[in-house]
Amino acid sequence: MDPCPFVRLSLESMALKLPQATRPAGSGIHPSTTPCFCKLRIKNFPSQTALLPLCTTPGDSSPDSSTSSAGFHLDRSAIRRLSGKSITLRVSVFTGRMGRTCGVSGGKLLGRVHVGIDLEGTDARPRVFQNGWMKLGNKPDKPSARIHLVVRSEPDPRFVFQFGGEPECSPVVFQIQGNIRQPVFSCTFSADRNSRSRSLPSDFNNSTSRGWMRNFSGERERSGRERKGWMIMIYDLSGSPVAAASMITPFVPSPGIDRVSRSNPGAWLILRPHGVSISSWKPWGRLEAWRERGPIDGLGYKFELVTDNGPNSSIAIAEATMSIKKGGQFCIDGGIIRDTALSLRSPVKGFVMGSTVEGEGKVSKPLVQVGVQHVTCMADAALFVALSAAIDLSMDACRLFSRKLRKELCHDEQDFLF
Template sequence: MDPCPFVRIVVGNLALKFPEASSRLSSASYYCKFKLRGVASQISDVSHLAAEGDAVESRIHVCLALSKPEIEKLAAKSSDFSTLKIEIRRRGGRESGGCGSLRSGKLVGCVLVQLDLKNILENSGTNRTSVIQNGWVSIGDSGLKLHMNVRAEPDPRFVFGFDGEPECSPQVFQVNGSLKQPVFSCKFGFRTSGERALRSRSSATDTSTSLANCFRSAGAEEDEERPLKERKGWSITIHDLSGSPVAAASMLTPFVPSENSDCVSKSNPGAWLILRPGYGTWKPWGRLEAWRERNRGIGGDRLGYRFDLIPDGGIDTVSLASSTINAKSGGKFSVDITTGFTPMSSTSSSFDLGSASGSGSSSDLGSASWVHLLYRGFVMSSTVRGDGKSGKPEVVVGAQHVTCSEDAAAFVALAAALDLSVDACRPFSRKLRKEL
């Protein structure tokens, strides 16, 4: 089955130019906030040119990804839904005249970029890039100008959907619109504290019984839950349609509560090892850490995560994503190194496609630049359910980095491990159901 058509709205080469009489404004730092209806807002720092002859730095600042159904939905509405709003905001600094501090986040100006969604939709199935805006744009009557390059790029992606929760050993389908095609099966295993033996539930068992066990009533779950002092020994293996294992995720570090707490803390996170088959054995491909951050205030607890790539199954790792998700409502795990080394933890990070340099320390760049060149443009995301809720993860993977079933299966295993981490990081004062 072919990948699904996606489009990325890429914004790059940002720079500010101030009128000569506004030197006090150029002493502050600025950032841009990008807003498009139906898409999460993003921000990125923007530099200003000190002299007339200064060159604009060539780099990508922000990428907004849209699927074909999302574009069709926006195109059917008013022009407000197809307008990219770029707010220029000022942070920090102090006026040279001593009139007081400049308020962080103060709106300086706004630029509206109209997106021709119908034209973008027509080009979504091709390899053509559409340039939407390129060059300097005046901001009001202040004399302030913003340089930008805005373009739409086709970005096909494979979409995979679980037909149940990972601990229920579900099937995984490739999805393209209304079409669904089975591609993988999952096999969940766990080791009990008494037997310390691996027990597995295969998707080849009776489907009705498996689903009944996973979606039984809350009252029945309470009767069969049991307290645990640690959570360890969980694993999930991904099989292709022939039954051959093509990827796996296995708990590497047990999930245990921190001292004087009933939660897994960031200082001592649990960890998964994501594995791929190689030369008759399993080869490390990635490492996922997860923990729970307690928050008694508005928003509640957060599920924290960090994903590191293990190039060529070696010892050194490269961090690709680090962030948190609302533990109650869930959210989306995402890796996108198009605009930075750790885009989820630094909204202002960037990656220079020409020189392989980006935000971060020099040691980060020295050890990781070749990896990011190799994975340049790669994207992956997965939905994550909230604590105590049932959910079926949906995984989206950039097509240019999927050349075989093992490639896709590794990301399916990663998504399953993250979903299971919601349960593994659940407060130990709350019991788990029998399946875990």
């Protein structure tokens, strides 16, 4: 099982030092220590935005506080296309409010810097392109702001998988290596609305499994319509089950509305085999999902690692929202955790996995990337495949209850669309 070459371009240790005469423009929404932000652009890549803390350390010493960006991820085709070419990272620094108000940008441009990048050989060894302070102005006789920036690249090889069809259609999962597609897993999806336990492996019915099932699901009594009992099993090429995703808490509409709310989310358990028996399973992760309210519909999610100490000691490692209409990318990456408290608790360092999710009503064949350091065997990879199936199916589970589901997702005939 060979990985695909990827390169991660990281932007770290970012901070801003203002000349004495400069004052941040507008109060904005940031604390006084961070009234500035920057926009990061590389041609043909999505731009990014990052907050910039102010630095008070004297001279050219490293900043006392700094921030990092999500950086840029380059796959094999991008590396091949850009190697040997002149690439420029443009960093534009602004003071004031980030975003737009009444269609007008709230920030005032303070200056720009450019960093040249050469990707030749970066898929084999790390490189540093910038490390230190850079002057924003181009007038040497006048004081100007300076930005501290570390720009480096490092090889970030990943295993790449893709579902051969929509997860609810029980497809084959392929590993992709360049132009080669090799089947590595098969899936079986079931949707049993009458009994959650009926769709689980036989081991889940013993007393021990029922105990942690109650802890994770909360055993809340549900009224009205609900989507429950969904499960997808992942098998290796020999036909042995190697991972599973089971809907442990039903997706139900909150009182008075026809959507799954954040206060009452549905949940999945991601399961791995445990012990010598093929019917013995152990929870590895827990995924919650709901439908965000607002001007733009969003699928909210939170993923936690389950520890051996029980459900109360789970560790949250991913939480975000993606567009219901456009879909997006489910991602576990220590470099893009925005919540400070979540970042401090998370054991995640660097890229773990990413999975594509299509928007509501669109054909979805998730493309899954997994960092090589997180895969020691095929069963490890299968866990991430099961997780990607769960987040993809959550897009359907969070569909408004005034709308019907496709027949593969329904146990009762009156609930589906042909």
